[in-house]
Amino acid sequence: MLSKNEEDYLKELFHLTTGEESDNAGTGQLADKLAVTPASANNMLKKLKEKGLVGYQKYGKSTLTEAGRAAALQLIRKHRLWETFLYETLDFSWDEVHEVAEQLEHIRSEKLIEKLDKFLDYPEFDPHGDPIPDAQGNMAPRKKLTLAEIPVGQACRIIGVRDSSALFLQYISELGLSLKSEITVLEKIAFDNSLRILSEGREIQVSEKFSLHVFVR
Amino acid sequence: MLSKNEEDYLKELFHLTTGEESDNAGTGQLADKLAVTPASANNMLKKLKEKGLVGYQKYGKSTLTEAGRAAALQLIRKHRLWETFLYETLDFSWDEVHEVAEQLEHIRSEKLIEKLDKFLDYPEFDPHGDPIPDAQGNMAPRKKLTLAEIPVGQACRIIGVRDSSALFLQYISELGLSLKSEITVLEKIAFDNSLRILSEGREIQVSEKFSLHVFVR
DNA sequence: TAGGGTATTTAGACAAGACTAACTTTTATG
DNA sequence: CATAAAAGTTAGTCTTGTCTAAATACCCTA
Ligand SMILES: [Mn+2]
Ligand SMILES: [Mn+2]
Ligand SMILES: [Mn+2]
Ligand SMILES: [Mn+2]
Secondary structure, X not given: OOOHHHHHHHHHHHHHHHOOOOOOEOHHHHHHHOOXXXXXXXXXXXXXXXXXXXXXXXXXXXXXXXXXXXXXXXXXXXXXXXXHHXXXXXXXXXXXXXXXXXXXXXXXXXXXXXXXXXXXOOOOEOOOOOEOOOOOOOOOOOOOOEHHHOOOOOEEXXXXXXXXXXXXXXXXXXXXXXXXXXXEEEEEOOOOOOEEEEEOOEEEEEOHHHHHOEEEO | OOOHHXXXXXXXXXXXXXXXXXXXXXXXHHHHHOOOOHHHHHHHHHHHHHOOOEEOOOOOOEEEOHHHHHHHHHHHHHHHHHHHHHHHOOOOOOOOHHHHHHHHOOOOOHHXXXXXXXXXXXXXXXXXXXXXXXXXXXXXOOOOOEHHHOOOOOEEEEEEEOOOOHHHHXXXXXXXXXXXXXXXXXXXXXXXXXXXXXXXXXXXXXXXXXXXXXXXX
């Protein structure tokens, strides 16, 4: 039985080692993400290695074992199902769901998560467009196309975001955009790759950085 | 900010001091309920006294202060709303909801509980017939009439149960009875006050003890 | 009213996780 | 390649909450 903290470490390790960047993570990198000192992360890594969930060696980078990966995926499944519930059923906004799901994901009940999945009608993606792993830990690949890659004149629809920080999510909400918003690219400014886009009749100017954080279809 | 454990102690203290029995509780009595040693309960009582939530004196009985009572009621509100959600929305059975609600009640989010209350359409009673306190901590009085008091020939409807132990709830489920079941008392056996009752066409024999645990209207 | 039994409290230890400060290893740089 | 900076580790301490064992207080009854 994993503790809440052990679960959070595994989940973060999963995110750090599953991106395009790298398939392993340093102690300090992990510590940063969890807002903890490197000493604390080091301590936990040793414990998780003992439990066979993490590949760790002194002064080396860490990885998840198969067992660790499976545990992380179960947590991610719960996190994203709860986010979906908060967004779809309780009318939370895009940027509010993460914090609460961070707590709800640790509730221990097989039955609860099965019933929730069924109640939500087996959703495939969470409110940020991230895929929800199934009970066996299978997860659809993340969509990769960003707003930055859409040619001028083309219309597209938001299906996700690259990061779920409250700062970014609040900004995108303020722009009047959200999941499923339809966007047309009006002009790409060659100087800095910023975009003029059209959504629901309103014209908006966004930076290249912004456009790289928005996934579209 | 109260910890999960502090919350559980306050809630149990509320239950022990709000029944008809007594308005205070001994250290060992509290320890029993929380499945903890008297030494642990003693330790916590001193801490809660420091925080102004509990009235405690060495070798004396303990009580809740007004602040402690208010905190306990908020927790009970969350517990019973979650039980209602599990029962009504996710189709949990009568005897399964308590254990999961015991975890869910500790999720910290004002907004969550408001939205849940609204989603459930502001329920007044939980699946066990217990009243749900409102956001200000006001709680309707518990119904008092038990099955044991119903005269022979009279029909009634189950509105709650005296205790929510899994043992009792499973038994009542096995009998085919649940919240809102209609019951007619066919005969009261004078020897031991056991009852023959009729529900949905089936005849059932129940003990006096059982009948004292079922609240009806 | 003096024991004796029961309830309560204290003392000391342990586990999980966190922190700071000091130390070691690795890596990058001139 | 030498050395300084960065990254990682260790040691020791703290907090929360638990336990066991031993000491104390309370209370009931002979
Ligand atoms: Mn979490
Ligand atoms: Mn998400
Ligand atoms: Mn609880
Ligand atoms: Mn209940």
